[in-house]
Amino acid sequence: MYITLSAEERPMPAVLGGDERARKSLTTRLPQGKYLYREGDVVERIYQVMTGVVRLTRMLENGRRQVIAFGYPGDIIGFPANGCHHADCDALVDTTLRAYRRAALDHGDGDPELHTALLQAALGEISAMQDHVMMLGLKSAAEKVASFLDVLTRRYGEDLGAYRQIELPMSRSDIADFLGLTTETVSRAVTALRKAGVISLDGAQMIIVLKPDTLAELSQGED
Incomplete structure (x- = not known):
């Protein structure tokens, strides 16, 4: 979830598969724009994203x-977090999730x-947050x-000949609120990458990485 490192440094979590485990889970379909839960709701289930993309947000005291x-x-x-969800969660696109009872995390629930897999995922989230x-x-x-663009295209992009592309489900303002920037700053940075020939745009949301090595170097602050 925390796409701040390269895909090589933090591998994508494995899907919790297995026929028996699948029988103990519940498939949830979440249409685009709908909320899975709200901040402060009591946690009854833990979810693994199967398809689609969700967004986790919080409102700060200053609004x-x-x-x-x-x-x-x-x-x-x-x-x-103290038995409750610590953020709102909504779907950026039509999404399916596999839901597990919270008991599977608390005491194993017979599995x-x-x-163990859920505990490891929780520890990984703490590390990624840091x-x-x-x-x-x-x-x-x-x-x-x-x-942001480097890790997203490495982990979730598609090959396009010699290049790699990804269609962003999130808006520029979403990216800004994730990175602690203004929407204008994000737009200027994307424009600068395009003018430098590092990426190209096919519409507002389709990013095509033309120079992946240069993008990776820029993400590390290398000249």
Whole structure:
């Protein structure tokens, strides 16, 4: 969910498969724009994204929105904080999720393997959150945007001949609220990458990475 490092540094979580485990789960379909849960709701189930993309957000005391994470296929969301959800969760596109009872995290619910997998996913989320905080504090605006596009296209993009492309389900304002920037700053950074020939755009949301090595270098602040 926290797309701040390269795909090689943080592999995408494996889907919790298995026929027996699937029978213990519930498939949930979430249409675009619909909420799966709200901040403060009691956690009853933990979810793994199977298809689509979800967005986790919180409203700050000053009324501003913070995008906490984006959940892509393989990601596990909904871990409790004092028994409740700590963010709102809505679907950016039509999404399907596999739901597991919270008991599978609390005490295994008769499936030690699933219990272990969920604990590992929770620990991974904590580590990724720490990486995200460091990135927000240390990287420049241009580096943040380059990092975002670099990791997203590496992990979830599609090959396009010699290039790689991805259609972003999130808006520029979503990216800004995730990276701690303004929408205008994100747009300027994307435009700068396009003018430099690092990426091209096919419409507003389709990103084509023309120079992946250069994008990776820019994400690290290398000249």
